[in-house]
Ligand SMILES: NC(=O)c1ccc[n+]([C@@H]2O[C@H](COP(=O)([O-])OP(=O)(O)OC[C@H]3O[C@@H](n4cnc5c(N)ncnc54)[C@H](O)[C@@H]3O)[C@@H](O)[C@H]2O)c1
């Protein structure tokens with residue numbers, strides 16, 4: 001009796017002290033069907049419009065003080081930063097703490113500790129956290145998240161809905177779907193007596209996530225996608241999108257993300273970069289931002305290479321100089337409206353924004369007239385005015401940079417400002433939608449990323465269609481997005497061929513912005529990034545390191561192969577081998 005009792009006690013202890021890696025009584029469940037989150041339209045009288053109004057008032061009056069969150073604990077350092085409203089820079093929308101050296105060290109150590117539990121947690125438990133976060137954002141926190149990016153990042157209602165609601169929700173939900181697909185990728189062959197398996201292990205070490213200002217969806221996704229695959233991330237959100245990032249981080253916490261899995265570490269950019277790239281535990285870098293910063297980070301990683309325990313996975317999506325290319329068979333109305341949206345929505349601050357345009361000179365007079373007429377109707381105003389199509393650009397540094405490009409066009413004999421060009425930063429960082437016509441296809445605004453509401457048009461001779469496609473391909477160092485507008489099928493097909501490497505996202509008779517998770521996986525090559533396609537399984541694959549496992553069920557009875565055995569014994573040995581060959 002007593003030995004039975006001892007056995008029961010020991011067994012119960014084992015159960016309670018269990019580690020998930022050696023105890024899993026459940027078969028893996030299937031992720032529910034995943035579809036894109038529907039857009040809400042915020043029409044007059046709709047419940048979402050009423051909720052958003054209330055949320056805007058709340059967010060505008062609160063000005064939260066945002067701490068670092070390391071191992072689930074809120075940390076204050078006394079080094080304080082502020083996020084200003086782009087359309088009203090006198091108003092601070094939140095304050096936040098900057099991490100110091102010791103905080104970043106603690107975040108790395110804590111993440112590595114949290115990893116032991118996180119990576120062995122049953123997959124369905126892990127994924128359910130992100131599915132729950134998506135549902136919380138879709139319902140309870142939708143209005144607040146949209147309000148945070150409207151006031152904090154200068155988004156109109158529609159741009160906020162695209163970013164803070166739909167795209168973030170899609171990243172989380174589709175991330176789970178893609179994870180399931182990846183875990184189901186198993187070796188196609190098993191010979192008799194053998195079971196081959198692929199184990200999709202998270203990377204060793206931690207992933208550093210360094211995120212941009214322009215999409216809170218991207219900011220939330222960069223630490224989340226490695227975490228979905230069982231990694232831990234140390235996340236440095238950017239100053240000018242802090243409130244949006246904080247909102248998303250809190251949703252993940254409420255959904256049950258264990259402490260330490262994603263460390264929330266606002267910090268001075270170059271100090272943070274230096275420290276994470278110096279850590280021997282750097283397992284990966286998930287970056288989105290400008291090309292120059294990514295190159296700097298790559299160099300830091302290269303300099304520290306011999307110091308790392310493994311080769312860090314580096315995923316970086318960067319700048320663009322995206323274009324609309326118009327063929328003489330194009331539908332003019334379609335070109336005009338798509339260009340207005342592509343160039344000016346969110347003030348041209350999308351990496352995919354239409355920033356240059358090639359138009360055949362026989363269509364140019366009518367396209368020019370229609371473009372300018374439509375540009376005149378654009379309302380540039382406050383994000384809380386729901387009739388605004390554009391608001392202010394993100395901050396003074398950006399305002400000054402955009403203004404300097406407009407100034408260059410004003411001073412150049414090869415350029416004419418057809419519309420806009422005025423800039424005013426007295427209250428907010430407002431820049432008019434600006435259309436430049438140039439006779440020089442190599443003018444600086446045809447080559448460099450401006451990241452503002454400025455599009456430059458070059459009118460070409462339609463007899464030189466192919467040569468002009470080649471010119472568009474070679475004019476800039478980027479390769480992010482491009483569109484061809486044409487009805488003529490041969491013209492479309494030629495553009496697809498010549499522009500094969502000009503864009504990672506290529507559109508036909510549509511604007512070059514607005515990719516949707518699960519529909520158009522996003523990313524470009526050349527100097528636009530590593531093209532690991534955010535919003536697809538390809539990105540999630542970067543955060544695993546596969547272990548191949550072969551298990552043999554039949555013990556080996558003899559090391560010799562049949563051809564080595566003498567003729568007399570051959571028959572017997574060959575028989576033994578045939579059982580497990
Ligand atoms: N390809 C894409 O998918 C994509 C998507 C969104 C934005 N972008 C690009 O992002 C840029 C706009 O965003 P941004 O202004 O936030 O970019 P940014 O490069 O200025 O900043 C991006 C991040 O890097 C950090 N950073 C800045 N200097 C750094 C340094 N020296 N070392 C390490 N980190 C540093 C910033 O604090 C921020 O967190 C544009 O170039 C745009 O094209 C690309």
Ligand SMILES: N[C@@H](CCC=O)C(=O)O
Pocket residue numbers: 214215349350351352512513514515516522
């Ligand atoms: N999904 C977005 C990505 C923009 C990047 O800043 C688009 O295609 O507009």
